[in-house]
Amino acid sequence: MKKYRRYRAEFLGYDIDKLKLIGMGHEGKVYLLANDRVLKVFYKEDSCKKQIEILIKAQNSRFFPTVYAFDNRSIIMSFVYGSTLSYYLRQNNINKHISLELCKLIDEFKRLQFTRLDMRLGHIFLQPDESIKVIDPRDSFKKKVPYPTSMLRGLQKSGELMEFFRYIQNDYPHYYKYWMKMMAKAKC
Template sequence: MHKNKELIVNPYYDFDINLLDCKFLGEGHNGIVYLLPDGNVIKICFNIKSFIGEYIILEKVNGNKYFPRIYDIGENYMIREYVDGDMLPKYIRKHGFNDELGKRIIELLKEFKVLNFTKIDLRCKDIFVQPNGNLKVIDPKKFYTKDRDFPRHLSKGMYKLKILDPFLEVLKKEEPNLFDAWTPKIMNYIKELKY
């Protein structure tokens, strides 16, 4: 296992988990997620390299309001806080986009810089809008290992959801410097998508 496993001194769980007692939440390329009876989740990972990368990120940001807390890890699983709410695309389809949501997304991206992430980007489906309106990131990937200085994947998702222009308007109003830095890159990327 990864050398950081020793950092988990007091395991959160000291008993076997029967997945038949758990609610299936979803499955992606790298793992499958179940809701545990106590309200936390277990993610069983298929890809050990991705698992280790995700664990390192969550361990470094543990306690940050934008990320689920991590409680325990094993050879191919992690137990972490359950993130309630809707994925950003589903939330937008139900409630639409507004300036307040745009501001929260901008604050999330600014937090990435505070956390010294080298990748200032994520996919729309990795942002959950919680019932109280706060944002949480699930499935963090390569935030410390990939260089990207603008939200490329996020822009692509927003473009497909038809909210990129309203988001850029909020960005221009709230963070003109980021607007000036990101917009040319975003527009070039979107132009490539069209062809």
């Protein structure tokens, strides 16, 4: 007698039981493919659709993975190398280059007309060439977050917030003033 799987195992032509699982979160699981690609399989169609909408709008941006294919439950996208900033900053101090990259990322979110101008450090990858990329954007056009609350909180937790502000002061004086003010307010 034939055995049937109780769950769907094939997505975009791949049998996930044969792939290496490299990550998982609240919305799905991520598997490694050949050619520097990954397959993200979502638990719910709705969250997949929402993520595709955002990633498609961000395809002309260097800060986001490239999308190669998708269906109602899964996305094939480029593999993002490097480590997350939350991990990196446990071993290393922030530097000027990374600090400016973070400001450029927020500028990019504005250019893409995101209303959520924030990304947590666990979703920001520092690549081997020191440029950054983000994964797993959510509610980018839905939530209204005018300054990068969780990014700055993450830097604070790592003990790097004041260094970060020092590095961006000359090149991004408007962010420097606004974000410093908001972080000081949040403390009260």
